[in-house]
Amino acid sequence: MLIIIGSLVVVISMIGGFMLAGGNPLVLLHISEFVVILGIASGVLITASPKSVLLRILADTKACLTSKGATEADFLDLMKLLYEIFMLGRKSGLIALDEHMTDPHASSILTKYPEFLKDDEKVTFLVNSLRPIIDGKIKPEQLEGILVAEVHSKEEEAEKSISMLHLVGDSLPGIGIVAAVLGIINTMSAIADGPERVGQSVAAALTGTFLGIFTAYGFVNPLAQRIQFLHKTEFLYYNTISRAVSAFAKGLAPLMAIEIARRSLEKSVQPRADELEAILKNI
Numbered sequence: 001m002l003i004i005i006g007s008l009v010v011v012i013s014m015i016g017g018f019m020l021a022g023g024n025p026l027v028l029l030h031i032s033e034f035v036v037i038l039g040i041a042s043g044v045l046i047t048a049s050p051k052s053v054l055l056r057i058l059a060d061t062k063a064c065l066t067s068k069g070a071t072e073a074d075f076l077d078l079m080k081l082l083y084e085i086f087m088l089g090r091k092s093g094l095i096a097l098d099e100h101m102t103d104p105h106a107s108s109i110l111t112k113y114p115e116f117l118k119d120d121e122k123v124t125f126l127v128n129s130l131r132p133i134i135d136g137k138i139k140p141e142q143l144e145g146i147l148v149a150e151v152h153s154k155e156e157e158a159e160k161s162i163s164m165l166h167l168v169g170d171s172l173p174g175i176g177i178v179a180a181v182l183g184i185i186n187t188m189s190a191i192a193d194g195p196e197r198v199g200q201s202v203a204a205a206l207t208g209t210f211l212g213i214f215t216a217y218g219f220v221n222p223l224a225q226r227i228q229f230l231h232k233t234e235f236l237y238y239n240t241i242s243r244a245v246s247a248f249a250k251g252l253a254p255l256m257a258i259e260i261a262r263r264s265l266e267k268s269v270q271p272r273a274d275e276l277e278a279i280l281k282n283i
Contacts, residue, residue: 033207060161162231165220180209
């Protein structure tokens with residue numbers, strides 16, 4: 001919702017200021033300039049991006065419009081989920097976790113947290129984090145490095161969509177100049193049609209430059225920054241799982257493993273220590 005509000009503020013401020021200065025908004029409506037600028041920008045994006053990155057950009061843009069990212073309540077549910085898993089592993093042995101990790105959607109623990117189960121990628125990450133210590137394939141102290149590497153790989157993959165959007169944002173002012181040059185070429189061919197026709201052609205050409213700069217700094221670059229913030233919250237979620245599981249694997253008590261994960265969170269989504277402890281002890 002905020003991204004829509006921000007975009008409306010950008011458009012209204014631009015048009016409002018232009019009208020206050022005596023301008024007519026219809027003067028800015030040159031379809032040919034929109035076709036040139038948006039068409040070339042789309043072509044740049046398609047040429048520079050693999051299919052997977054294009055799909056990621058679409059998914060990230062949709063997430064910006066529909067999702068507010070992980071909240072404090074989401075992190076609290078995650079810690080409750082991890083605490084229940086750790087307590088079962090501590091009381092009944094790690095082998096007791098096997099049935100929960102083999103079929104998470106049938107787990108008596110995970111089904112208590114339907115929002116978590118909706119995200120298959122996060123469920124897979126949790127299963128893959130616990131599976132090595134359940135199977136005894138690696139030593140507990142080796143697990144942390146594996147999880148850190150996996151999160152880092154996810155971050156690098158997610159960064160590609162942001163890089164492509166920044167590429168388009170950086171290209172748009174230059175694309176606006178291309179549109180302006182095309183407009184000037186049309187102007188030169190219309191000199192014989194009189195001053196009024198020349199004035200209209202020059203206005204259209206200048207509109208191309210304006211649209212390129214306005215689209216870059218008013219929409220594309222802010223969208224890339226918003227996606228980056230969304231990714232940061234997403235990977236904070238993965239890091240919480242990684243730190244908690246690593247601490248538990250090293251032999252820390254479930255409550256202390258959760259506390260280590262809690263302290264790694266940003267203040268905006270970090271539950272209070274006493275509140276979290278009281279909630280966990282009541283499970």
